[in-house]
Amino acid sequence: MAKDPRQTNSKAEEQAPESPLSSPLDSMLGYRLRRASMAMMGDVIDSLRAIDLSVGEASLLILVGHNPGCRQSDVGRALAIKRANLTPLIGRLKGRRLISDAPIDGRSLSLTLTEEGEALQKEAMKRVRASNRKFQKRLTMEEKALLAALEALS
Amino acid sequence: MAKDPRQTNSKAEEQAPESPLSSPLDSMLGYRLRRASMAMMGDVIDSLRAIDLSVGEASLLILVGHNPGCRQSDVGRALAIKRANLTPLIGRLKGRRLISDAPIDGRSLSLTLTEEGEALQKEAMKRVRASNRKFQKRLTMEEKALLAALEALS
DNA sequence: TATTGTTATACTCTATAACTATA
DNA sequence: TATAGTTATAGAGTATAACAATA
Numbered sequence: 001m002a003k004d005p006r007q008t009n010s011k012a013e014e015q016a017p018e019s020p021l022s023s024p025l026d027s028m029l030g031y032r033l034r035r036a037s038m039a040m041m042g043d044v045i046d047s048l049r050a051i052d053l054s055v056g057e058a059s060l061l062i063l064v065g066h067n068p069g070c071r072q073s074d075v076g077r078a079l080a081i082k083r084a085n086l087t088p089l090i091g092r093l094k095g096r097r098l099i100s101d102a103p104i105d106g107r108s109l110s111l112t113l114t115e116e117g118e119a120l121q122k123e124a125m126k127r128v129r130a131s132n133r134k135f136q137k138r139l140t141m142e143e144k145a146l147l148a149a150l151e152a153l154s
Numbered sequence: 155m156a157k158d159p160r161q162t163n164s165k166a167e168e169q170a171p172e173s174p175l176s177s178p179l180d181s182m183l184g185y186r187l188r189r190a191s192m193a194m195m196g197d198v199i200d201s202l203r204a205i206d207l208s209v210g211e212a213s214l215l216i217l218v219g220h221n222p223g224c225r226q227s228d229v230g231r232a233l234a235i236k237r238a239n240l241t242p243l244i245g246r247l248k249g250r251r252l253i254s255d256a257p258i259d260g261r262s263l264s265l266t267l268t269e270e271g272e273a274l275q276k277e278a279m280k281r282v283r284a285s286n287r288k289f290q291k292r293l294t295m296e297e298k299a300l301l302a303a304l305e306a307l308s
Numbered sequence: 309t310a311t312t313g314t315t316a317t318a319c320t321c322t323a324t325a326a327c328t329a330t331a
Numbered sequence: 332t333a334t335a336g337t338t339a340t341a342g343a344g345t346a347t348a349a350c351a352a353t354a
Binding site: 027148 | 173289
Binding site for chain 4: 072083107108
């Protein structure tokens, strides 16, 4: 999960270190998907740590940044985060003055980024894009084809 | 995460319910990968619940089933599970008489499935394959091309 | 001195249930 | 009666540190 097998091998074609174990999982779609996802998640987590944001916090910041005044409940649905878990997540961002809320009616809240939140959102987006680019460069196939395939799965 | 949009729409082509929020994340590789992975994981978790196995337990069972007598430490590395977390995982499977261990030398253990473990491993493999097939049918692109792309990412 | 396995522990994510208030 | 937000709590999964025993 953290190794990078891109070193030059002195004894030409030593066939890679490789696991001593054979695994039928390695050729299965769901397993490969999970490993690829974990690899990319690990990288983006690292790159967001420098600005003290979790992936959930960054996602929320980005979504609200692109939809000022949106409903909290819609954010939860869009990110597949349960409302019980959304409250403390938003609470932390409000505590850092990155986000502000206002009542829409007696029960719904609208969310908007503060100026500081907007600045951090842009920085987060920049880092997420940079991380994505790093991995996209490894692809030989067209990115669009891959994205379409992934959308069909979720 | 749990919805299944496979219902027939009465008013033809109502363009889908869709989120009221626009999200730049939706077209990003890492995000699509995570959503696709979560969708497949959710399905396989459901299908393994009936035989009382978590994904981690099933993975371990399958790996040991295909590599009888393998080292515990190698299993951990192959599945990217830390040794501190492997101990209780194996402990549960030993408690259910699905797996047995034997010392290789004074510090390493070899793992092997019991007869009962072998039977459950086959059932688990069957369920994992069935879940995978379900999703593979949604693909228009060649599965091999997708698997190759995913391997390049992890 | 590095590796193996274990224990204890903590942190993050996610899940459920109960509650209030509102549409 | 269904929805929105909150609180409290529990459960996975994963992470680190320390330890004993062994190679």
